[in-house]
Amino acid sequence: MPPRPSFQQILTEAVADLRAHGYDSKARLQKWVRALRRAAEAATGSPQLLESEISRTLRKAYSQQVTGGVLARRQGIPAYTVKKLSPALQRELSRRIQASADLITLNRTQAIERTLQRFSGWATAQNPGRVTPEKVREIKADIAKPVRSQPFEKRRVIIDQTAKLNSNINYLVASDNKAIAVVWDANAGRPNYNHRKEHLARDGKIYVLRDGWAYRQGLITRGAGIYEDMDSFGELPFCSCRGRYLYHLDQLPDDMLTEKARKALAKP
Numbered sequence: 353m354p355p356r357p358s359f360q361q362i363l364t365e366a367v368a369d370l371r372a373h374g375y376d377s378k379a380r381l382q383k384w385v386r387a388l389r390r391a392a393e394a395a396t397g398s399p400q401l402l403e404s405e406i407s408r409t410l411r412k413a414y415s416q417q418v419t420g421g422v423l424a425r426r427q428g429i430p431a432y433t434v435k436k437l438s439p440a441l442q443r444e445l446s447r448r449i450q451a452s453a454d455l456i457t458l459n460r461t462q463a464i465e466r467t468l469q470r471f472s473g474w475a476t477a478q479n480p481g482r483v484t485p486e487k488v489r490e491i492k493a494d495i496a497k498p499v500r501s502q503p504f505e506k507r508r509v510i511i512d513q514t515a516k517l518n519s520n521i522n523y524l525v526a527s528d529n530k531a532i533a534v535v536w537d538a539n540a541g542r543p544n545y546n547h548r549k550e551h552l553a554r555d556g557k558i559y560v561l562r563d564g565w566a567y568r569q570g571l572i573t574r575g576a577g578i579y580e581d582m583d584s585f586g587e588l589p590f591c592s593c594r595g596r597y598l599y600h601l602d603q604l605p606d607d608m609l610t611e612k613a614r615k616a617l618a619k620p
């Protein structure tokens with residue numbers, strides 16, 4: 353059996369056929385739209401394949417952080433604390449895999465539809481018996497662009513969802529381990545990255561965890577604000593901000609401590 357023609361081959365044939373005959377019938381257009389759809393679906397990988405690829409990548413990130421102990425080391429907490437939390441962390445992992453798979457499948461569907469729309473738009477403008485002097489290579493590139501950019505889009509989604517996974521896992525572990533506040537790290541030195549102005553403005557500022565014991569007991573002020581009231585690290589698309597969690601009162605600047613805390617700290 354000869355190998356199935358590629359998306360590019362089908363597109364080349366479709367464009368040549370429409371240029372030769374023009375848009376003379378709906379059937380001619382439909383025939384090519386069907387063929388292009390099949391080829392584009394094959395070129396962008398089946399949803400099952402995409403999902404298993406995403407699942408592999410995110411599970412790898414998860415096992416580095418959680419099972420591999422990176423998270424415990426970085427946050428300076430015992431490995432068993434992380435292990436104890438694993439049901440909640442596993443849930444977060446499943447949530448991220450599902451969200452990534454949904455996003456990538458949706459992007460893929462939209463990309464294929466956009467390519468077919470571009471093709472139909474161009475095809476129905478071809479008049480029979482009159483070949484317009486067009487640059488065929490550019491026409492094909494323009495029609496194929498949404499489908500061609502799929503691998504790039506897919507990578508972006510996976511990178512973004514991995515950042516969200518890490519950020520949410522960090523938060524879950526830190527809160528369970530009685531963190532009281534977090535320092536915003538806007539990743540300011542990251543090259544070739546379009547930092548959000550609002551996030552750069554948060555760089556180095558201390559935000560309070562609403563349910564942390566220190567704030568609940570009235571030992572600290574709100575600092576620069578309550579962390580849970582804002583968009584969290586990595587929540588907005590492609591945000592690469594991170595947090596360094598604080599656990600003790602003496603890690604906070606004096607002006608964040610209340611009178612009550614100062615009295616408590618002053619005790620021998």
Ligand SMILES: [Zn+2]
Nearest residue numbers: 551591592593
């Ligand atoms: Zn950010």
